[in-house]
Amino acid sequence: MKILVCISKAPDTTSKIAFTSGNTSFDENGVQYIVNPYDEWYALVRALELKETLGGNVTIITVGNAVDESIMRKALAIGADDAVRIDAEPKDAYYTAMQIAAFAKNQSFDLVLVGKETINYNGSQVGGMIAEALELPFVSLASKLDVADNVITLEREIAGGVQVVEVSTPAVISCAKGMAEQRIPNMRGIMAARTRQLTVVPAVEIQELTSYVLYDLPVAKSACKMISPDNMDELVQLLHNEAKVI
Amino acid sequence: MTLVYIHSENGLSKAAKEVVTYAKKLGDGVSVITNGNTAADVLTQLGEYGASSVMVDRSVSIEDHQQLLDLVVFAAEKTGATTIIFSHDLTAKAIAPRLSVRLNAGLVSGATDVPNESNAIRVNVFSGKAFGFVKVNSAQRIVSLLPNSIQPEITGSVCGVEEINSGAVTGRIKLITTKKPEGEIALPEAELVVSAGRGLKGPENWGMVEDLAKTLGAATACSRPVADIGWRPHHEHVGQTGVAIRPNLYIAAGISGAIQHLAGVNGSKVIVVINTDQEAPFFKAADYGVIGDAFEVLPKLTEAIRKFKAGQN
Numbered sequence: 128m129k130i131l132v133c134i135s136k137a138p139d140t141t142s143k144i145a146f147t148s149g150n151t152s153f154d155e156n157g158v159q160y161i162v163n164p165y166d167e168w169y170a171l172v173r174a175l176e177l178k179e180t181l182g183g184n185v186t187i188i189t190v191g192n193a194v195d196e197s198i199m200r201k202a203l204a205i206g207a208d209d210a211v212r213i214d215a216e217p218k219d220a221y222y223t224a225m226q227i228a229a230f231a232k233n234q235s236f237d238l239v240l241v242g243k244e245t246i247n248y249n250g251s252q253v254g255g256m257i258a259e260a261l262e263l264p265f266v267s268l269a270s271k272l273d274v275a276d277n278v279i280t281l282e283r284e285i286a287g288g289v290q291v292v293e294v295s296t297p298a299v300i301s302c303a304k305g306m307a308e309q310r311i312p313n314m315r316g317i318m319a320a321r322t323r324q325l326t327v328v329p330a331v332e333i334q335e336l337t338s339y340v341l342y343d344l345p346v347a348k349s350a351c352k353m354i355s356p357d358n359m360d361e362l363v364q365l366l367h368n369e370a371k372v373i
Numbered sequence: 374m375t376l377v378y379i380h381s382e383n384g385l386s387k388a389a390k391e392v393v394t395y396a397k398k399l400g401d402g403v404s405v406i407t408n409g410n411t412a413a414d415v416l417t418q419l420g421e422y423g424a425s426s427v428m429v430d431r432s433v434s435i436e437d438h439q440q441l442l443d444l445v446v447f448a449a450e451k452t453g454a455t456t457i458i459f460s461h462d463l464t465a466k467a468i469a470p471r472l473s474v475r476l477n478a479g480l481v482s483g484a485t486d487v488p489n490e491s492n493a494i495r496v497n498v499f500s501g502k503a504f505g506f507v508k509v510n511s512a513q514r515i516v517s518l519l520p521n522s523i524q525p526e527i528t529g530s531v532c533g534v535e536e537i538n539s540g541a542v543t544g545r546i547k548l549i550t551t552k553k554p555e556g557e558i559a560l561p562e563a564e565l566v567v568s569a570g571r572g573l574k575g576p577e578n579w580g581m582v583e584d585l586a587k588t589l590g591a592a593t594a595c596s597r598p599v600a601d602i603g604w605r606p607h608h609e610h611v612g613q614t615g616v617a618i619r620p621n622l623y624i625a626a627g628i629s630g631a632i633q634h635l636a637g638v639n640g641s642k643v644i645v646v647i648n649t650d651q652e653a654p655f656f657k658a659a660d661y662g663v664i665g666d667a668f669e670v671l672p673k674l675t676e677a678i679r680k681f682k683a684g685q686n
C-alpha cells in the first residue's frame with residue numbers, strides 16, 4: 128500500500144482568534160499551530176495502521192512555508208515514512224488541492240487521505256477537488272476504512288445514518304471521527320523525526336478562484352437570563368414568548 | 374441564470390426551500406435540478422419560493438455522487454447558469470468540490486448570507502469563532518448555503534416541471550448497505566437540540582435527555598468525552614471536532630462549555646444551559662441559564678413542556 132496523507136496546519140483549538148491589517152488577515156501573534164486534528168487523528172493514524180497490517184509506505188504532504196515544518200516533523204514522529212512540502216502559501220482550497228494533485232499525479236498512490244475539514248476554514252473542499260483533478264473516486268466523511276485485495280470498504284456518514292460502500296483502489300477518502308484513535312508520539316519517534324530529511328517541491332502555477340477579502344468577529348452575547356430550577360414554566364414561557372423558538 | 378440542486382426524496386425539505394429562496398434573492402432567474410421520487414405536483418411548489426422551472430431526472434440515485442455530479446454538470450450546461458447553489462449538506466460536501474474543478478468555478482462553502490455590496494459572501498471560519506467574506510474570481514461560482522441561515526419565503530406561484538434524462542453514468546463506488554436508525558431526527562438539520570455532557574454521570578441516565586428531546590421534538594447531541602467513552606454514538610458529538618450545528622434552540626445539560634464545544638454550537642439562535650456550577654463557562658455563551666442539578670431540572674423541564682404543549686392544543 129502506498130498512501131498519501133494530506134495534512135494542514137491549524138491554530139491550536141484554544142487560540143485567541145483575532146485579525147489584523149484592517150481585518151484582512153488572521154493575527155498569528157502568539158498562535159501555536161498544530162496538525163489539523165482530522166488529518167492527524169483519523170487520516171494519518173489510519174494510514175499507519177493500514178501500513179502496519181498490509182505493509183507499504185505512508186507519505187505526508189502539506190502545502191506551506193518553511194515555518195510549517197514543525198507539523199511535518201510531528202507527523203513523522205507519529206510514524207509517517209516520508210514528508211513532502213509544496214513550497215507555497217496555501218491561498219485557498221482549490222489552490223492547495225491542485226498543488227497536491229500535481230504532485231500525486233504520476234506517483235501511483237493507492238490511497239489519498241484527507242481530514243474531513245480543517246478547523247480554521249471548515250470548507251470540506253480539498254479532498255473532492257484532488258479526486259476530480261486525478262479522476263479518482265471520492266468517498267467523503269468516512270468513519271471506517273479497511274482495505275483487502277485492492278478493495279476499499281468504508282462506512283460513510285449520510286443524513287441520519289451511515290452507509291457501507293466499496294470501491295477499488297486508487298481512491299481519495301476524507302476521514303472523520305471513528306476511523307482511528309489519536310496516537311501520542313513517543314520520545315524516540317520525536318528525536319528521530321528531528322533530523323529526518325524533508326522533501327521540498329516547488330509550486331506549480333495555479334489560479335486563485337476565491338479570495339478571503341475580510342474577516343469579522345461575532346458580537347458578544349448579552350447577559351444570560353437566570354431562571355430558578357423550580358420555575359421551569361417560566362423558562363418555557365420565555366422560550367415561547369420572548370425567544371420564539373418553541 | 375442561477376441553478377439550484379436539491380434532493381427531493383419524499384417531498385420538499387426546508388433546506389430545499391431555503392436554497393431556492395436564496396437563489397431568488399440573487400435576482401437572476403432560478404432553475405432547479407433534482408432527482409428522487411417526489412411527484413411533479415409537489416415539485417411545482419418550488420415556484421412559490423422563486424423557481425421559474427424545475428428539471429427532474431428520476432434515474433439518478435441520491436446515493437451515487439458520481440451520477441449526481443454529472444447531473445449537475447448537465448443542468449449547468451443546459452441552463453448556462455453562472456451561479457450554482459447547493460444546501461451545505463453531506464451531498465454538497467461530496468460533489469461541490471468536484472464540480473468546482475470540473476467547471477473551474479470558485480466554491481464558497483457554508484455561506485450564511487447573500488453576497489454583500491462588494492459581492493463577497495459571508496461564511497463561518499475558525500469553527501464558528503469568526504466570519505470570513507469570500508470573493509469569487511472566476512466567471513462561474515458555486516455556493517453551498519449553510520442550513521437554517523435564511524428563512525424560506527413565498528414570493529411567487531407554481532412553476533413548470535420537466536422530466537429529463539441527463540445520461541449521467543453510474544459511478545465506481547458500490548453501495549453495500551444503509552443503516553438509518555428509525556424515528557430519530559437527524560442532528561445537522563434539527564431545529565431543536567437537547568444535548569448533555571459528562572455531568573450526566575453515565576449512559577444509563579440518558580433516559581431523561583431522550584424524554585425531553587421526544588417531548589420537544591428535538592434531536593439529541595452530546596459533548597466529545599461522552600462520545601469518546603462510548604456513552605453515546607459518535608454522530609452525536611458536537612463541537613469543533615464533531616458536528617457543527619446551528620439550531621433555533623440548543624439545550625445543554627451537564628456540559629461545561631469548553632471553547633472547543635462552543636465552537637460547534639455558537640451558531641445556535643438560543644442557548645439554554647443547565648449546570649450545577651454557576652462558574653461554568655457555558656453560562657457566558659447562554660441566553661437562559663439554570664443553576665441546578667440536571668437530574669432534577671431535566672424532568673421538570675420535560676413536564677413543563679408537556680403542560681405547555683397540552684395547553685396549545
Ligand SMILES: Cc1cc2nc3c(=O)[nH]c(=O)nc-3n(C[C@H](O)[C@H](O)[C@H](O)COP(=O)(O)OP(=O)(O)OC[C@H]3O[C@@H](n4cnc5c(N)ncnc54)[C@H](O)[C@@H]3O)c2cc1C
Nearest residue numbers: 570571572596597612613614627628629631633634649667
Ligand atoms: C483539540 C481538541 C478538540 C476538542 N473538540 C471538542 C469537541 O468537538 N466537542 C466537545 O464537546 N469537546 C471537545 N474537546 C474537549 C473539551 O475541551 C472539553 O473537555 C469537553 O467539551 C468537556 O465535556 P463536558 O462538558 O461534557 O465535561 P466536563 O468538562 O467534565 O463538564 C461537565 C459539566 O457538568 C456539570 N455537572 C456535573 N454534574 C452535574 C449535574 N448533576 N447537573 C448539571 N450539571 C452537572 C459540571 O459542573 C461541568 O460543568 C476538545 C478538546 C481538544 C483538546
